[in-house]
Amino acid sequence: MIRIESKKALIIIGGGLAVVLSFLVSDSVRQTISRRRAIRASEIELSRLTQETEEARQKINGLETDPKSTERLVRKELGYLKPGEKEARFK
Secondary structure (H helix, E strand, O other), X not given: OOOHHHHXXXXXXXXXXXXXXXXXXXXXXXXXHHHHHHHHHHHHHHHHXXXXXXXXXXXXXXXXXXXXXXXXXXXXXXXXXXXXXXXXXXX
């Protein structure tokens, strides 16, 4: 037979589990978890965009200060050649 102390312990444990389970399945908890995930995803996206912005700033700075940067960009993006140069393409 189960002793009275054991019954009390089981009731307390069961009640505690019921409270925890009801807390976990409540809408507010699920909404909070969902919001935290959305915030984390936004932080990751912000970090990526910040890095892209910094790379673009560096590229702009190079174009403004280094004439060779401009030449490299024009050659790469537009395919321009200097007079007398010949283009070789490899597949």
